[in-house]
Amino acid sequence: MAGPSPLTKLDDDRLAEAGVELYLKRDDLIGAEITGNKWRKLRYNLDAAREQGHGTLLTFGGAYSGHIRAVAAAGHRFGFATIGVIRGEEHLPLNDSLAFAVSRGMQLTYLARTAYRAKASPQVIDGLRAEFWPFYLLPEGGSNALAVRGCAEIAAEIAAQLPPGAAGPADLVCCPCGTGGTLAGLAAGLRPGQRVLGFAVLRGASFLDDEVARLQREALGAPTANWSVSHDFHCGGYARRTPELEAFIADFQRRHAIRLERVYVAKMMRGIFALAQRRAIVPGTRVVAVITGPAV
Ligand SMILES: *Cc1c(COP(=O)(O)O)cnc(C)c1O
Numbered sequence: 704m705a706g707p708s709p710l711t712k713l714d715d716d717r718l719a720e721a722g723v724e725l726y727l728k729r730d731d732l733i734g735a736e737i738t739g740n741k742w743r744k745l746r747y748n749l750d751a752a753r754e755q756g757h758g759t760l761l762t763f764g765g766a767y768s769g770h771i772r773a774v775a776a777a778g779h780r781f782g783f784a785t786i787g788v789i790r791g792e793e794h795l796p797l798n799d800s801l802a803f804a805v806s807r808g809m810q811l812t813y814l815a816r817t818a819y820r821a822k823a824s825p826q827v828i829d830g831l832r833a834e835f836w837p838f839y840l841l842p843e844g845g846s847n848a849l850a851v852r853g854c855a856e857i858a859a860e861i862a863a864q865l866p867p868g869a870a871g872p873a874d875l876v877c878c879p880c881g882t883g884g885t886l887a888g889l890a891a892g893l894r895p896g897q898r899v900l901g902f903a904v905l906r907g908a909s910f911l912d913d914e915v916a917r918l919q920r921e922a923l924g925a926p927t928a929n930w931s932v933s934h935d936f937h938c939g940g941y942a943r944r945t946p947e948l949e950a951f952i953a954d955f956q957r958r959h960a961i962r963l964e965r966v967y968v969a970k971m972m973r974g975i976f977a978l979a980q981r982r983a984i985v986p987g988t989r990v991v992a993v994i995t996g997p998a999v
Pocket residue numbers: 739740741769770844846879880881882883884885886964967968994995996997
């Protein structure tokens with residue numbers, strides 16, 4: 704994981720027609736088992752856990768969580784025991800995600816949905832402490848102040864890699880949003896005159912605006928004013944697919960020989976193309992799409 708991930712230009716006539724230049728920040732090419740924004744969000748947390756003398760990482764996620772997989776892989780690789788607190792009931796046999804986590808040494812425990820919703824509350828945390836203490840606690844999705852710091856480095860790399868621009872509309876950096884940690888970090892690391900647009904992949908994710916501001920307050924002391932969230936491209940909700948999204952993914956692969964990750968990246972990319980084609984992105988804008996993870 705030495706050096707920055709590549710920044711490459713994508714040539715596409717539909718964007719050229721709309722006057723938009725698109726660059727891809729290929730974080731999907733980082734690492735193997737701990738890839739993309741999961742690595743960005745974990746790296747400083749792993750340092751902090753080690754500095755604080757912790758040997759165990761405890762975190763939260765749904766049964767298909769990429770964050771759970773990444774934490775299990777990170778524990779295996781960097782020598783931490785790991786505990787995954789999974790939403791809902793245990794279902795056996797384990798699905799591929801949880802089976803992978805267990806294969807990397809993660810101990811799984813389950814929280815019923817109501818308790819899971821309150822997972823940040825003192826009662827739930829105290830319960831976990833009683834059972835598993837000591838541990839270094841990573842929030843769901845790994846989004847905390849140190850994750851914001853790790854994701855700010857994506858923006859710093861982009862700033863160094865993007866060719867110097869002619870005076871024109873502000874550069875627009877785009878990312879998909881689950882918990883909003885990546886967006887919070889990107890916005891924190893950009894140059895003046897650049898903006899970030901996050902694409903929510905959950906339906907009804909109105910919590911995102913508050914959450915991104917909260918994460919920025921925690922990491923920087925105050926929120927920045929250079930970001931916004933689009934709620935128009937979630938395709939019905941988390942991990943939902945529409946025939947139109949499937950067609951977009953297939954067409955993108957035909958044209959560019961890149962397989963888009965379906966849960967997050969494809970929704971962002973479809974959103975960028977839709978906004979460009981309806982001229983909602985000012986012609987002359989340079990867009991950077993952060994490819995936050997690989998197709999699995
Ligand atoms: C986990 C994940 C995200 C979500 O990032 P947040 O920081 O939670 O918003 C985005 N893209 C990919 C590919 C992911 O795996």
